[in-house]
Amino acid sequence: MEAFRWVVFTAILALVASKTAEEWKSRIIYQLLTDRFSQKGDNPNTACSDLSGYCGGSFKGIEEQLDYIQGLGANAIWISPIVENTVNGYHGYWAKNIYKVNPEFGTEVELKSLITECHKRDIWVMFDVVANHMGRQSGCIDRSCPTEQLTNFTEFAPFDQQDQYHELCYIQESSNQSEIEQCRLGILPDLNQTESYVRQTLLDWISNLTREYNVDGLRIDTLCEVPKPFWREFQKSAGVFCLGEANYYDRPRYLASYQGEALEALLNFPMYWALRRSFNDKEHMTELLDSIDLQNEIFIDTTVLGLFVDNHDFQRFLNITPDVTLLRNALVFVFFSQGIPVVYYGTEQLFHGGADPDNRESLWPHFDNTTAMYQFIRQLADARKFSGVSFGDLNxxxxxxxxxxxxxxxxxxxxxxxxxxxxxxxxxxxxxxxxxxxxxxxxxxxxxxxxxxxxxxxxxxxxxxxxxxxxxxxxxxxxETTPYKSSATAMFMHHLTAILSLCLAIFSKQFA
Structure with missing residues (x-):
C-alpha cells in the first residue's frame, strides 16, 4: 500500500512539473542554433566566415548569454538537437549516435548546467529532436554517392541494420504521402518506424531524454515524413509539450490534419506563408483575414500554434524585403495574434541572410542590447506579458x-x-x-x-x-476605468479559476 501511495505521489508531481500546452501559450520562444549563438568565454570579434561547418557555439556559451536572452523578453529557448552528429552536422539534424551528446556543443554536465540556470530564471528549455532519419553516411554529400555507401548503416547507433530503414528512394512528389513517409529527405537514411525495434527504441529514447535532462518541451522535426499514429505514441512517451514541424509548402488543410491526429501543437507554416504574402509581397490585407478565418475553421486550436517570421530553413524576412518597418508590423502580428510567438535569433539584430546556410549566421559579435529592434522586441514581449489579456483564449x-x-x-x-x-x-x-x-x-x-x-x-x-x-x-x-472588469477582484477570480482547473485536470488524469 505504501509503495502504491508513493507511485501515485510521484506521478502527481510529474504531472504538476510537466509544462502543459496551456502553460506554453503564455511563453515567448527564442529559437537559436547552438553552434551559431555564442562560444564559451569571450566570443570572437568577427563573425563566423564558413557557415557550412561548425563555428564553435556551445551550451556554455548559451548559459553565459542568458542575460541577453532574458533582456529580449524571451522566457523559453529552443535549442538545436543535442545528439552526436555526422560530419558537418553543426545544425544537429544529422544524427550519428542518439545516445551521445554532441561533443562540439559541450558535455552532458554543461548541458544540464545550462538547463538548471535557465530554470532559475524561469526560462523554459525546448529540445529540437529528430525521429525520422539519421545523418549522412561518410563521404556522401548527394545522390551521386554509390548505392553501397548510401545503404551502409554501420556507423550509426543504435540503428545499424538495413532492415531498420526504408528501401532507398527519394522524395520527389510533395503530394505523394507514401513517398513522403517512406523515402529520403535529401540523402538522409529514412528510419522505418513500423519496424518494432526502431519504434520501441525511439519511444524509450525520448522518454529517457526528457526525464534525464528535465526539459520543458520538444520541437519535433519532419512531422509529415512519419505516419501520424507514431507521433501520438512519441508525444505520450515524451511526457512534455510537443511542437511539430509540419511543413510541406503552403497547404493549410493538409498541415492542419497533423494537429490532433499527430501532435497537439504545430509550427504555423500556413500563417508564415500568409505573412510573407501580406508583408513581403504586399498583397491585399483582406487575404490575411481570409487566412485567419480559414485557420479558425481547420485547426483544432490556433492559440497553441507557433507563430514566426524567420527561421533556419528560409531566407530571412529582410533578405526578401529590406524594409524594417514591414518587419516591425509582421512581428506585432506574431506577438499579438493567436499563437505562441517564436523569435529566431538574429532578427533582433536585423540579420538579413539568404537561403540556408546564409540564414544561419553567428550571433557574435552582435550581442548588442541597445539596438532599436532589440528594444522593440522587448517592448512587444512586455506588452504581451503585462497586458492582462489571456492569450490562450479565443478572444x-x-x-x-x-x-x-x-x-x-x-x-x-x-x-x-x-x-x-x-x-x-x-x-x-x-x-x-x-x-x-x-x-x-x-x-x-x-x-x-x-x-x-x-x-x-x-x-x-x-x-x-x-x-x-x-x-x-x-x-x-x-x-483603466473603475467599472472595468479587469479589477483586482476579477483578476483574483480569473487566477483562482485557473488554479482550480489545473488541479482538476491533474487528478482527472491520475484517477480516470
Whole structure:
C-alpha cells in the first residue's frame, strides 16, 4: 500500500512539473542554433566566415548569454538537437549516435548546467529532436554517392541494420504521402518506424531524454515524413509539450490534419506563408483575414500554434524585403495574434541572410542590447506579458481590414488591446483609418498607445479613428476605468479559476 501511495505521489508531481500546452501559450520562444549563438568565454570579434561547418557555439556559451536572452523578453529557448552528429552536422539534424551528446556543443554536465540556470530564471528549455532519419553516411554529400555507401548503416547507433530503414528512394512528389513517409529527405537514411525495434527504441529514447535532462518541451522535426499514429505514441512517451514541424509548402488543410491526429501543437507554416504574402509581397490585407478565418475553421486550436517570421530553413524576412518597418508590423502580428510567438535569433539584430546556410549566421559579435529592434522586441514581449489579456483564449476579433491595413482586438469584451498593422511600408507617409466595429466597447472608452501615452483615441458609438505614421504599427491598450472588469477582484477570480482547473485536470488524469 505504501509503495502504491508513493507511485501515485510521484506521478502527481510529474504531472504538476510537466509544462502543459496551456502553460506554453503564455511563453515567448527564442529559437537559436547552438553552434551559431555564442562560444564559451569571450566570443570572437568577427563573425563566423564558413557557415557550412561548425563555428564553435556551445551550451556554455548559451548559459553565459542568458542575460541577453532574458533582456529580449524571451522566457523559453529552443535549442538545436543535442545528439552526436555526422560530419558537418553543426545544425544537429544529422544524427550519428542518439545516445551521445554532441561533443562540439559541450558535455552532458554543461548541458544540464545550462538547463538548471535557465530554470532559475524561469526560462523554459525546448529540445529540437529528430525521429525520422539519421545523418549522412561518410563521404556522401548527394545522390551521386554509390548505392553501397548510401545503404551502409554501420556507423550509426543504435540503428545499424538495413532492415531498420526504408528501401532507398527519394522524395520527389510533395503530394505523394507514401513517398513522403517512406523515402529520403535529401540523402538522409529514412528510419522505418513500423519496424518494432526502431519504434520501441525511439519511444524509450525520448522518454529517457526528457526525464534525464528535465526539459520543458520538444520541437519535433519532419512531422509529415512519419505516419501520424507514431507521433501520438512519441508525444505520450515524451511526457512534455510537443511542437511539430509540419511543413510541406503552403497547404493549410493538409498541415492542419497533423494537429490532433499527430501532435497537439504545430509550427504555423500556413500563417508564415500568409505573412510573407501580406508583408513581403504586399498583397491585399483582406487575404490575411481570409487566412485567419480559414485557420479558425481547420485547426483544432490556433492559440497553441507557433507563430514566426524567420527561421533556419528560409531566407530571412529582410533578405526578401529590406524594409524594417514591414518587419516591425509582421512581428506585432506574431506577438499579438493567436499563437505562441517564436523569435529566431538574429532578427533582433536585423540579420538579413539568404537561403540556408546564409540564414544561419553567428550571433557574435552582435550581442548588442541597445539596438532599436532589440528594444522593440522587448517592448512587444512586455506588452504581451503585462497586458492582462489571456492569450490562450479565443478572444481575437478582426474589426477592420482593407487593402493595406488590418486591425484586431484581443481580450474579453470590452477588448483590452487594439492592434493595427499595415503593409504600406516606411515611405508611404501617414494613413488614417476609421474603425466601425467596436460596438461591444462602450462609447467614450479611450485606447492609449503603449509607446506614446499622448496618442489616445476615443470610441464614439462603436467608431474610432486611428492614424498610422510612416507605415508603423500601433498597439493600444484600453485605459483603466473603475467599472472595468479587469479589477483586482476579477483578476483574483480569473487566477483562482485557473488554479482550480489545473488541479482538476491533474487528478482527472491520475484517477480516470
Amino acid at each position: 481575437q476579433n478582426v474589426v477592420y481590414v482593407d487593402n493595406d491595413t488590418l486591425v484586431l482586438t484581443r481580450g474579453d469584451n470590452p477588448s483590452q488591446l487594439l492592434i493595427a498593422v499595415t503593409n504600406v511600408g516606411k515611405s508611404q507617409g501617414s494613413v488614417q483609418k476609421t474603425v466601425h466595429n467596436l460596438t461591444d466597447t462602450g462609447s467614450g472608452a479611450v485606447f492609449v498607445n503603449i509607446w506614446d501615452n499622448k496618442d489616445r483615441v476615443t470610441v464614439n458609438d462603436g467608431v474610432l479613428t486611428i492614424s498610422l505614421t510612416n507605415g508603423q504599427p500601433k498597439i493600444f491598450k484600453l485605459a
